[in-house]
Amino acid sequence: MKNVGIVSYGAYIPKIRIKTEDIAKAWGKDPETISKGLGIIEKSVPTLDQDVATISVEAARAALKRCRINPQDIGAIYVGSESHPYAVKPTGTIVAEAIGATPIIKVADYEFACKAGTAAIQTCMALVKSKMIKYGIAIGSDTSQAAPGDALEYAASAGGAAFIIGGDNIIAKINETCSFTTDTPDFWRREGRKYPAHGGRFTGGPAYFRHIISNAKNLMEKTGTKPEDYNYAIFHQPNGKFPLRVAKMLGFIPEQVKQGLLCPYVGNTYSGATMIGLSSVLDVAKPGERILLASYGSGAGSDAFDITVTDLISELPRNNAPLISDFLNNKEYIDYAVYAKYRDLLYYD
Amino acid sequence: MVNGAVPRFWREIPQRYNLIGNQCGVCKKIFFPPRESCPECRRKSIGKMKDIKLSGKGKLVTYSIIHAAPKNFEGQIPYPIGIIELDEGPRLTAQIVDCKIDDIKIGMKLESTFRKIQQDGYIGAIYYGYKFKPLEDKK
């Protein structure tokens, strides 16, 4: 069967941060209890002029800066998000135009809570394998909103990553992928509503943990691998605690999770979360290293990937675009009042 | 709902998204926004103007801090608007972002970034395009 994998990658995280303690203080909660309980120190915030389209464009441009692909050879762009700027008019059209990939290109937007981006990777893989396209770009990006005062407000942040999927010159081969999906109403947002609703404690056991654990186990059964075969494991990260707990339950150790765990420093970037985690791993990965990734999207489902880094990663000019560590270091803080303005929490006509 | 600004914006997408300018085939001067003909070479340049994608890198020539913003920009004040000279020569006016007001200096190196420029309230179209931010020297 034809090889398929990642040809290049790029990410984007807005520069603005708000500390968990500042959100907690605004709502009269104990800052330390909240910050330690969630494992989140601070989160990224989009400025008024940033949204999923701008983040996706920056991530896609970063991916193109690291390789010599002619944008006209890109045959598909799929953007996964739950905060697309338009309800009707695909974000992918804006991205395709902004990277010079129009007009002979397949475009659609994806939506599956926090796993829409990994679903986009699977679609691009299939199109490459069937030779319907030469290269495809899969993007996961979000600027998710949480209702003011809701527990999700400490986590919901902004960021995204883009992966160019192809059949040759791959820096990381995707050996296998599988999915696990059920109808589980743990978290949702009704049509036309600004903020999501969730099932409280229900979001853990039968939702996040069941889907990721079942899916990761299915993947390792298919590939004949064990947790110790992997150098890195990346799990969806709605907070800083869940990914470490799910890793332990599956038999992984914290050292395998650390490089791909960004939630403590940027919050939950929703569709961007596992994709930014994978970008962070690829920033440092060496040839031959093996990566397990399991995303999670409420509603609910998980996509899992078994990935092997190839020799070509040494030739990829990773410094042609910002590394995840660059985004973590280049930051500026705002307080809750400015946050309320940036996130459109203040109603005025 | 039909909005009058949409057709003009749509026509300008190549320059707004990708800084597509053009170059006179006679004297090689580069223009942004693109021009129908070269003001120097006039009729000789007709049919010889060639589209060119600008790098988006340049330096700050001068700037002004906006404290009293037009409608829809109130949320961003105070913010800098600068005149940027691109490496290829043309000058343009753009908002400068991701830079504290105190850190702005004439002559500083900038690069273009893709941002939301404006939107028609909560219902109308969203207009995207270039703004400029401090150049991240990665090489």
Ligand SMILES: [Zn+2]
């Ligand atoms: Zn001329």
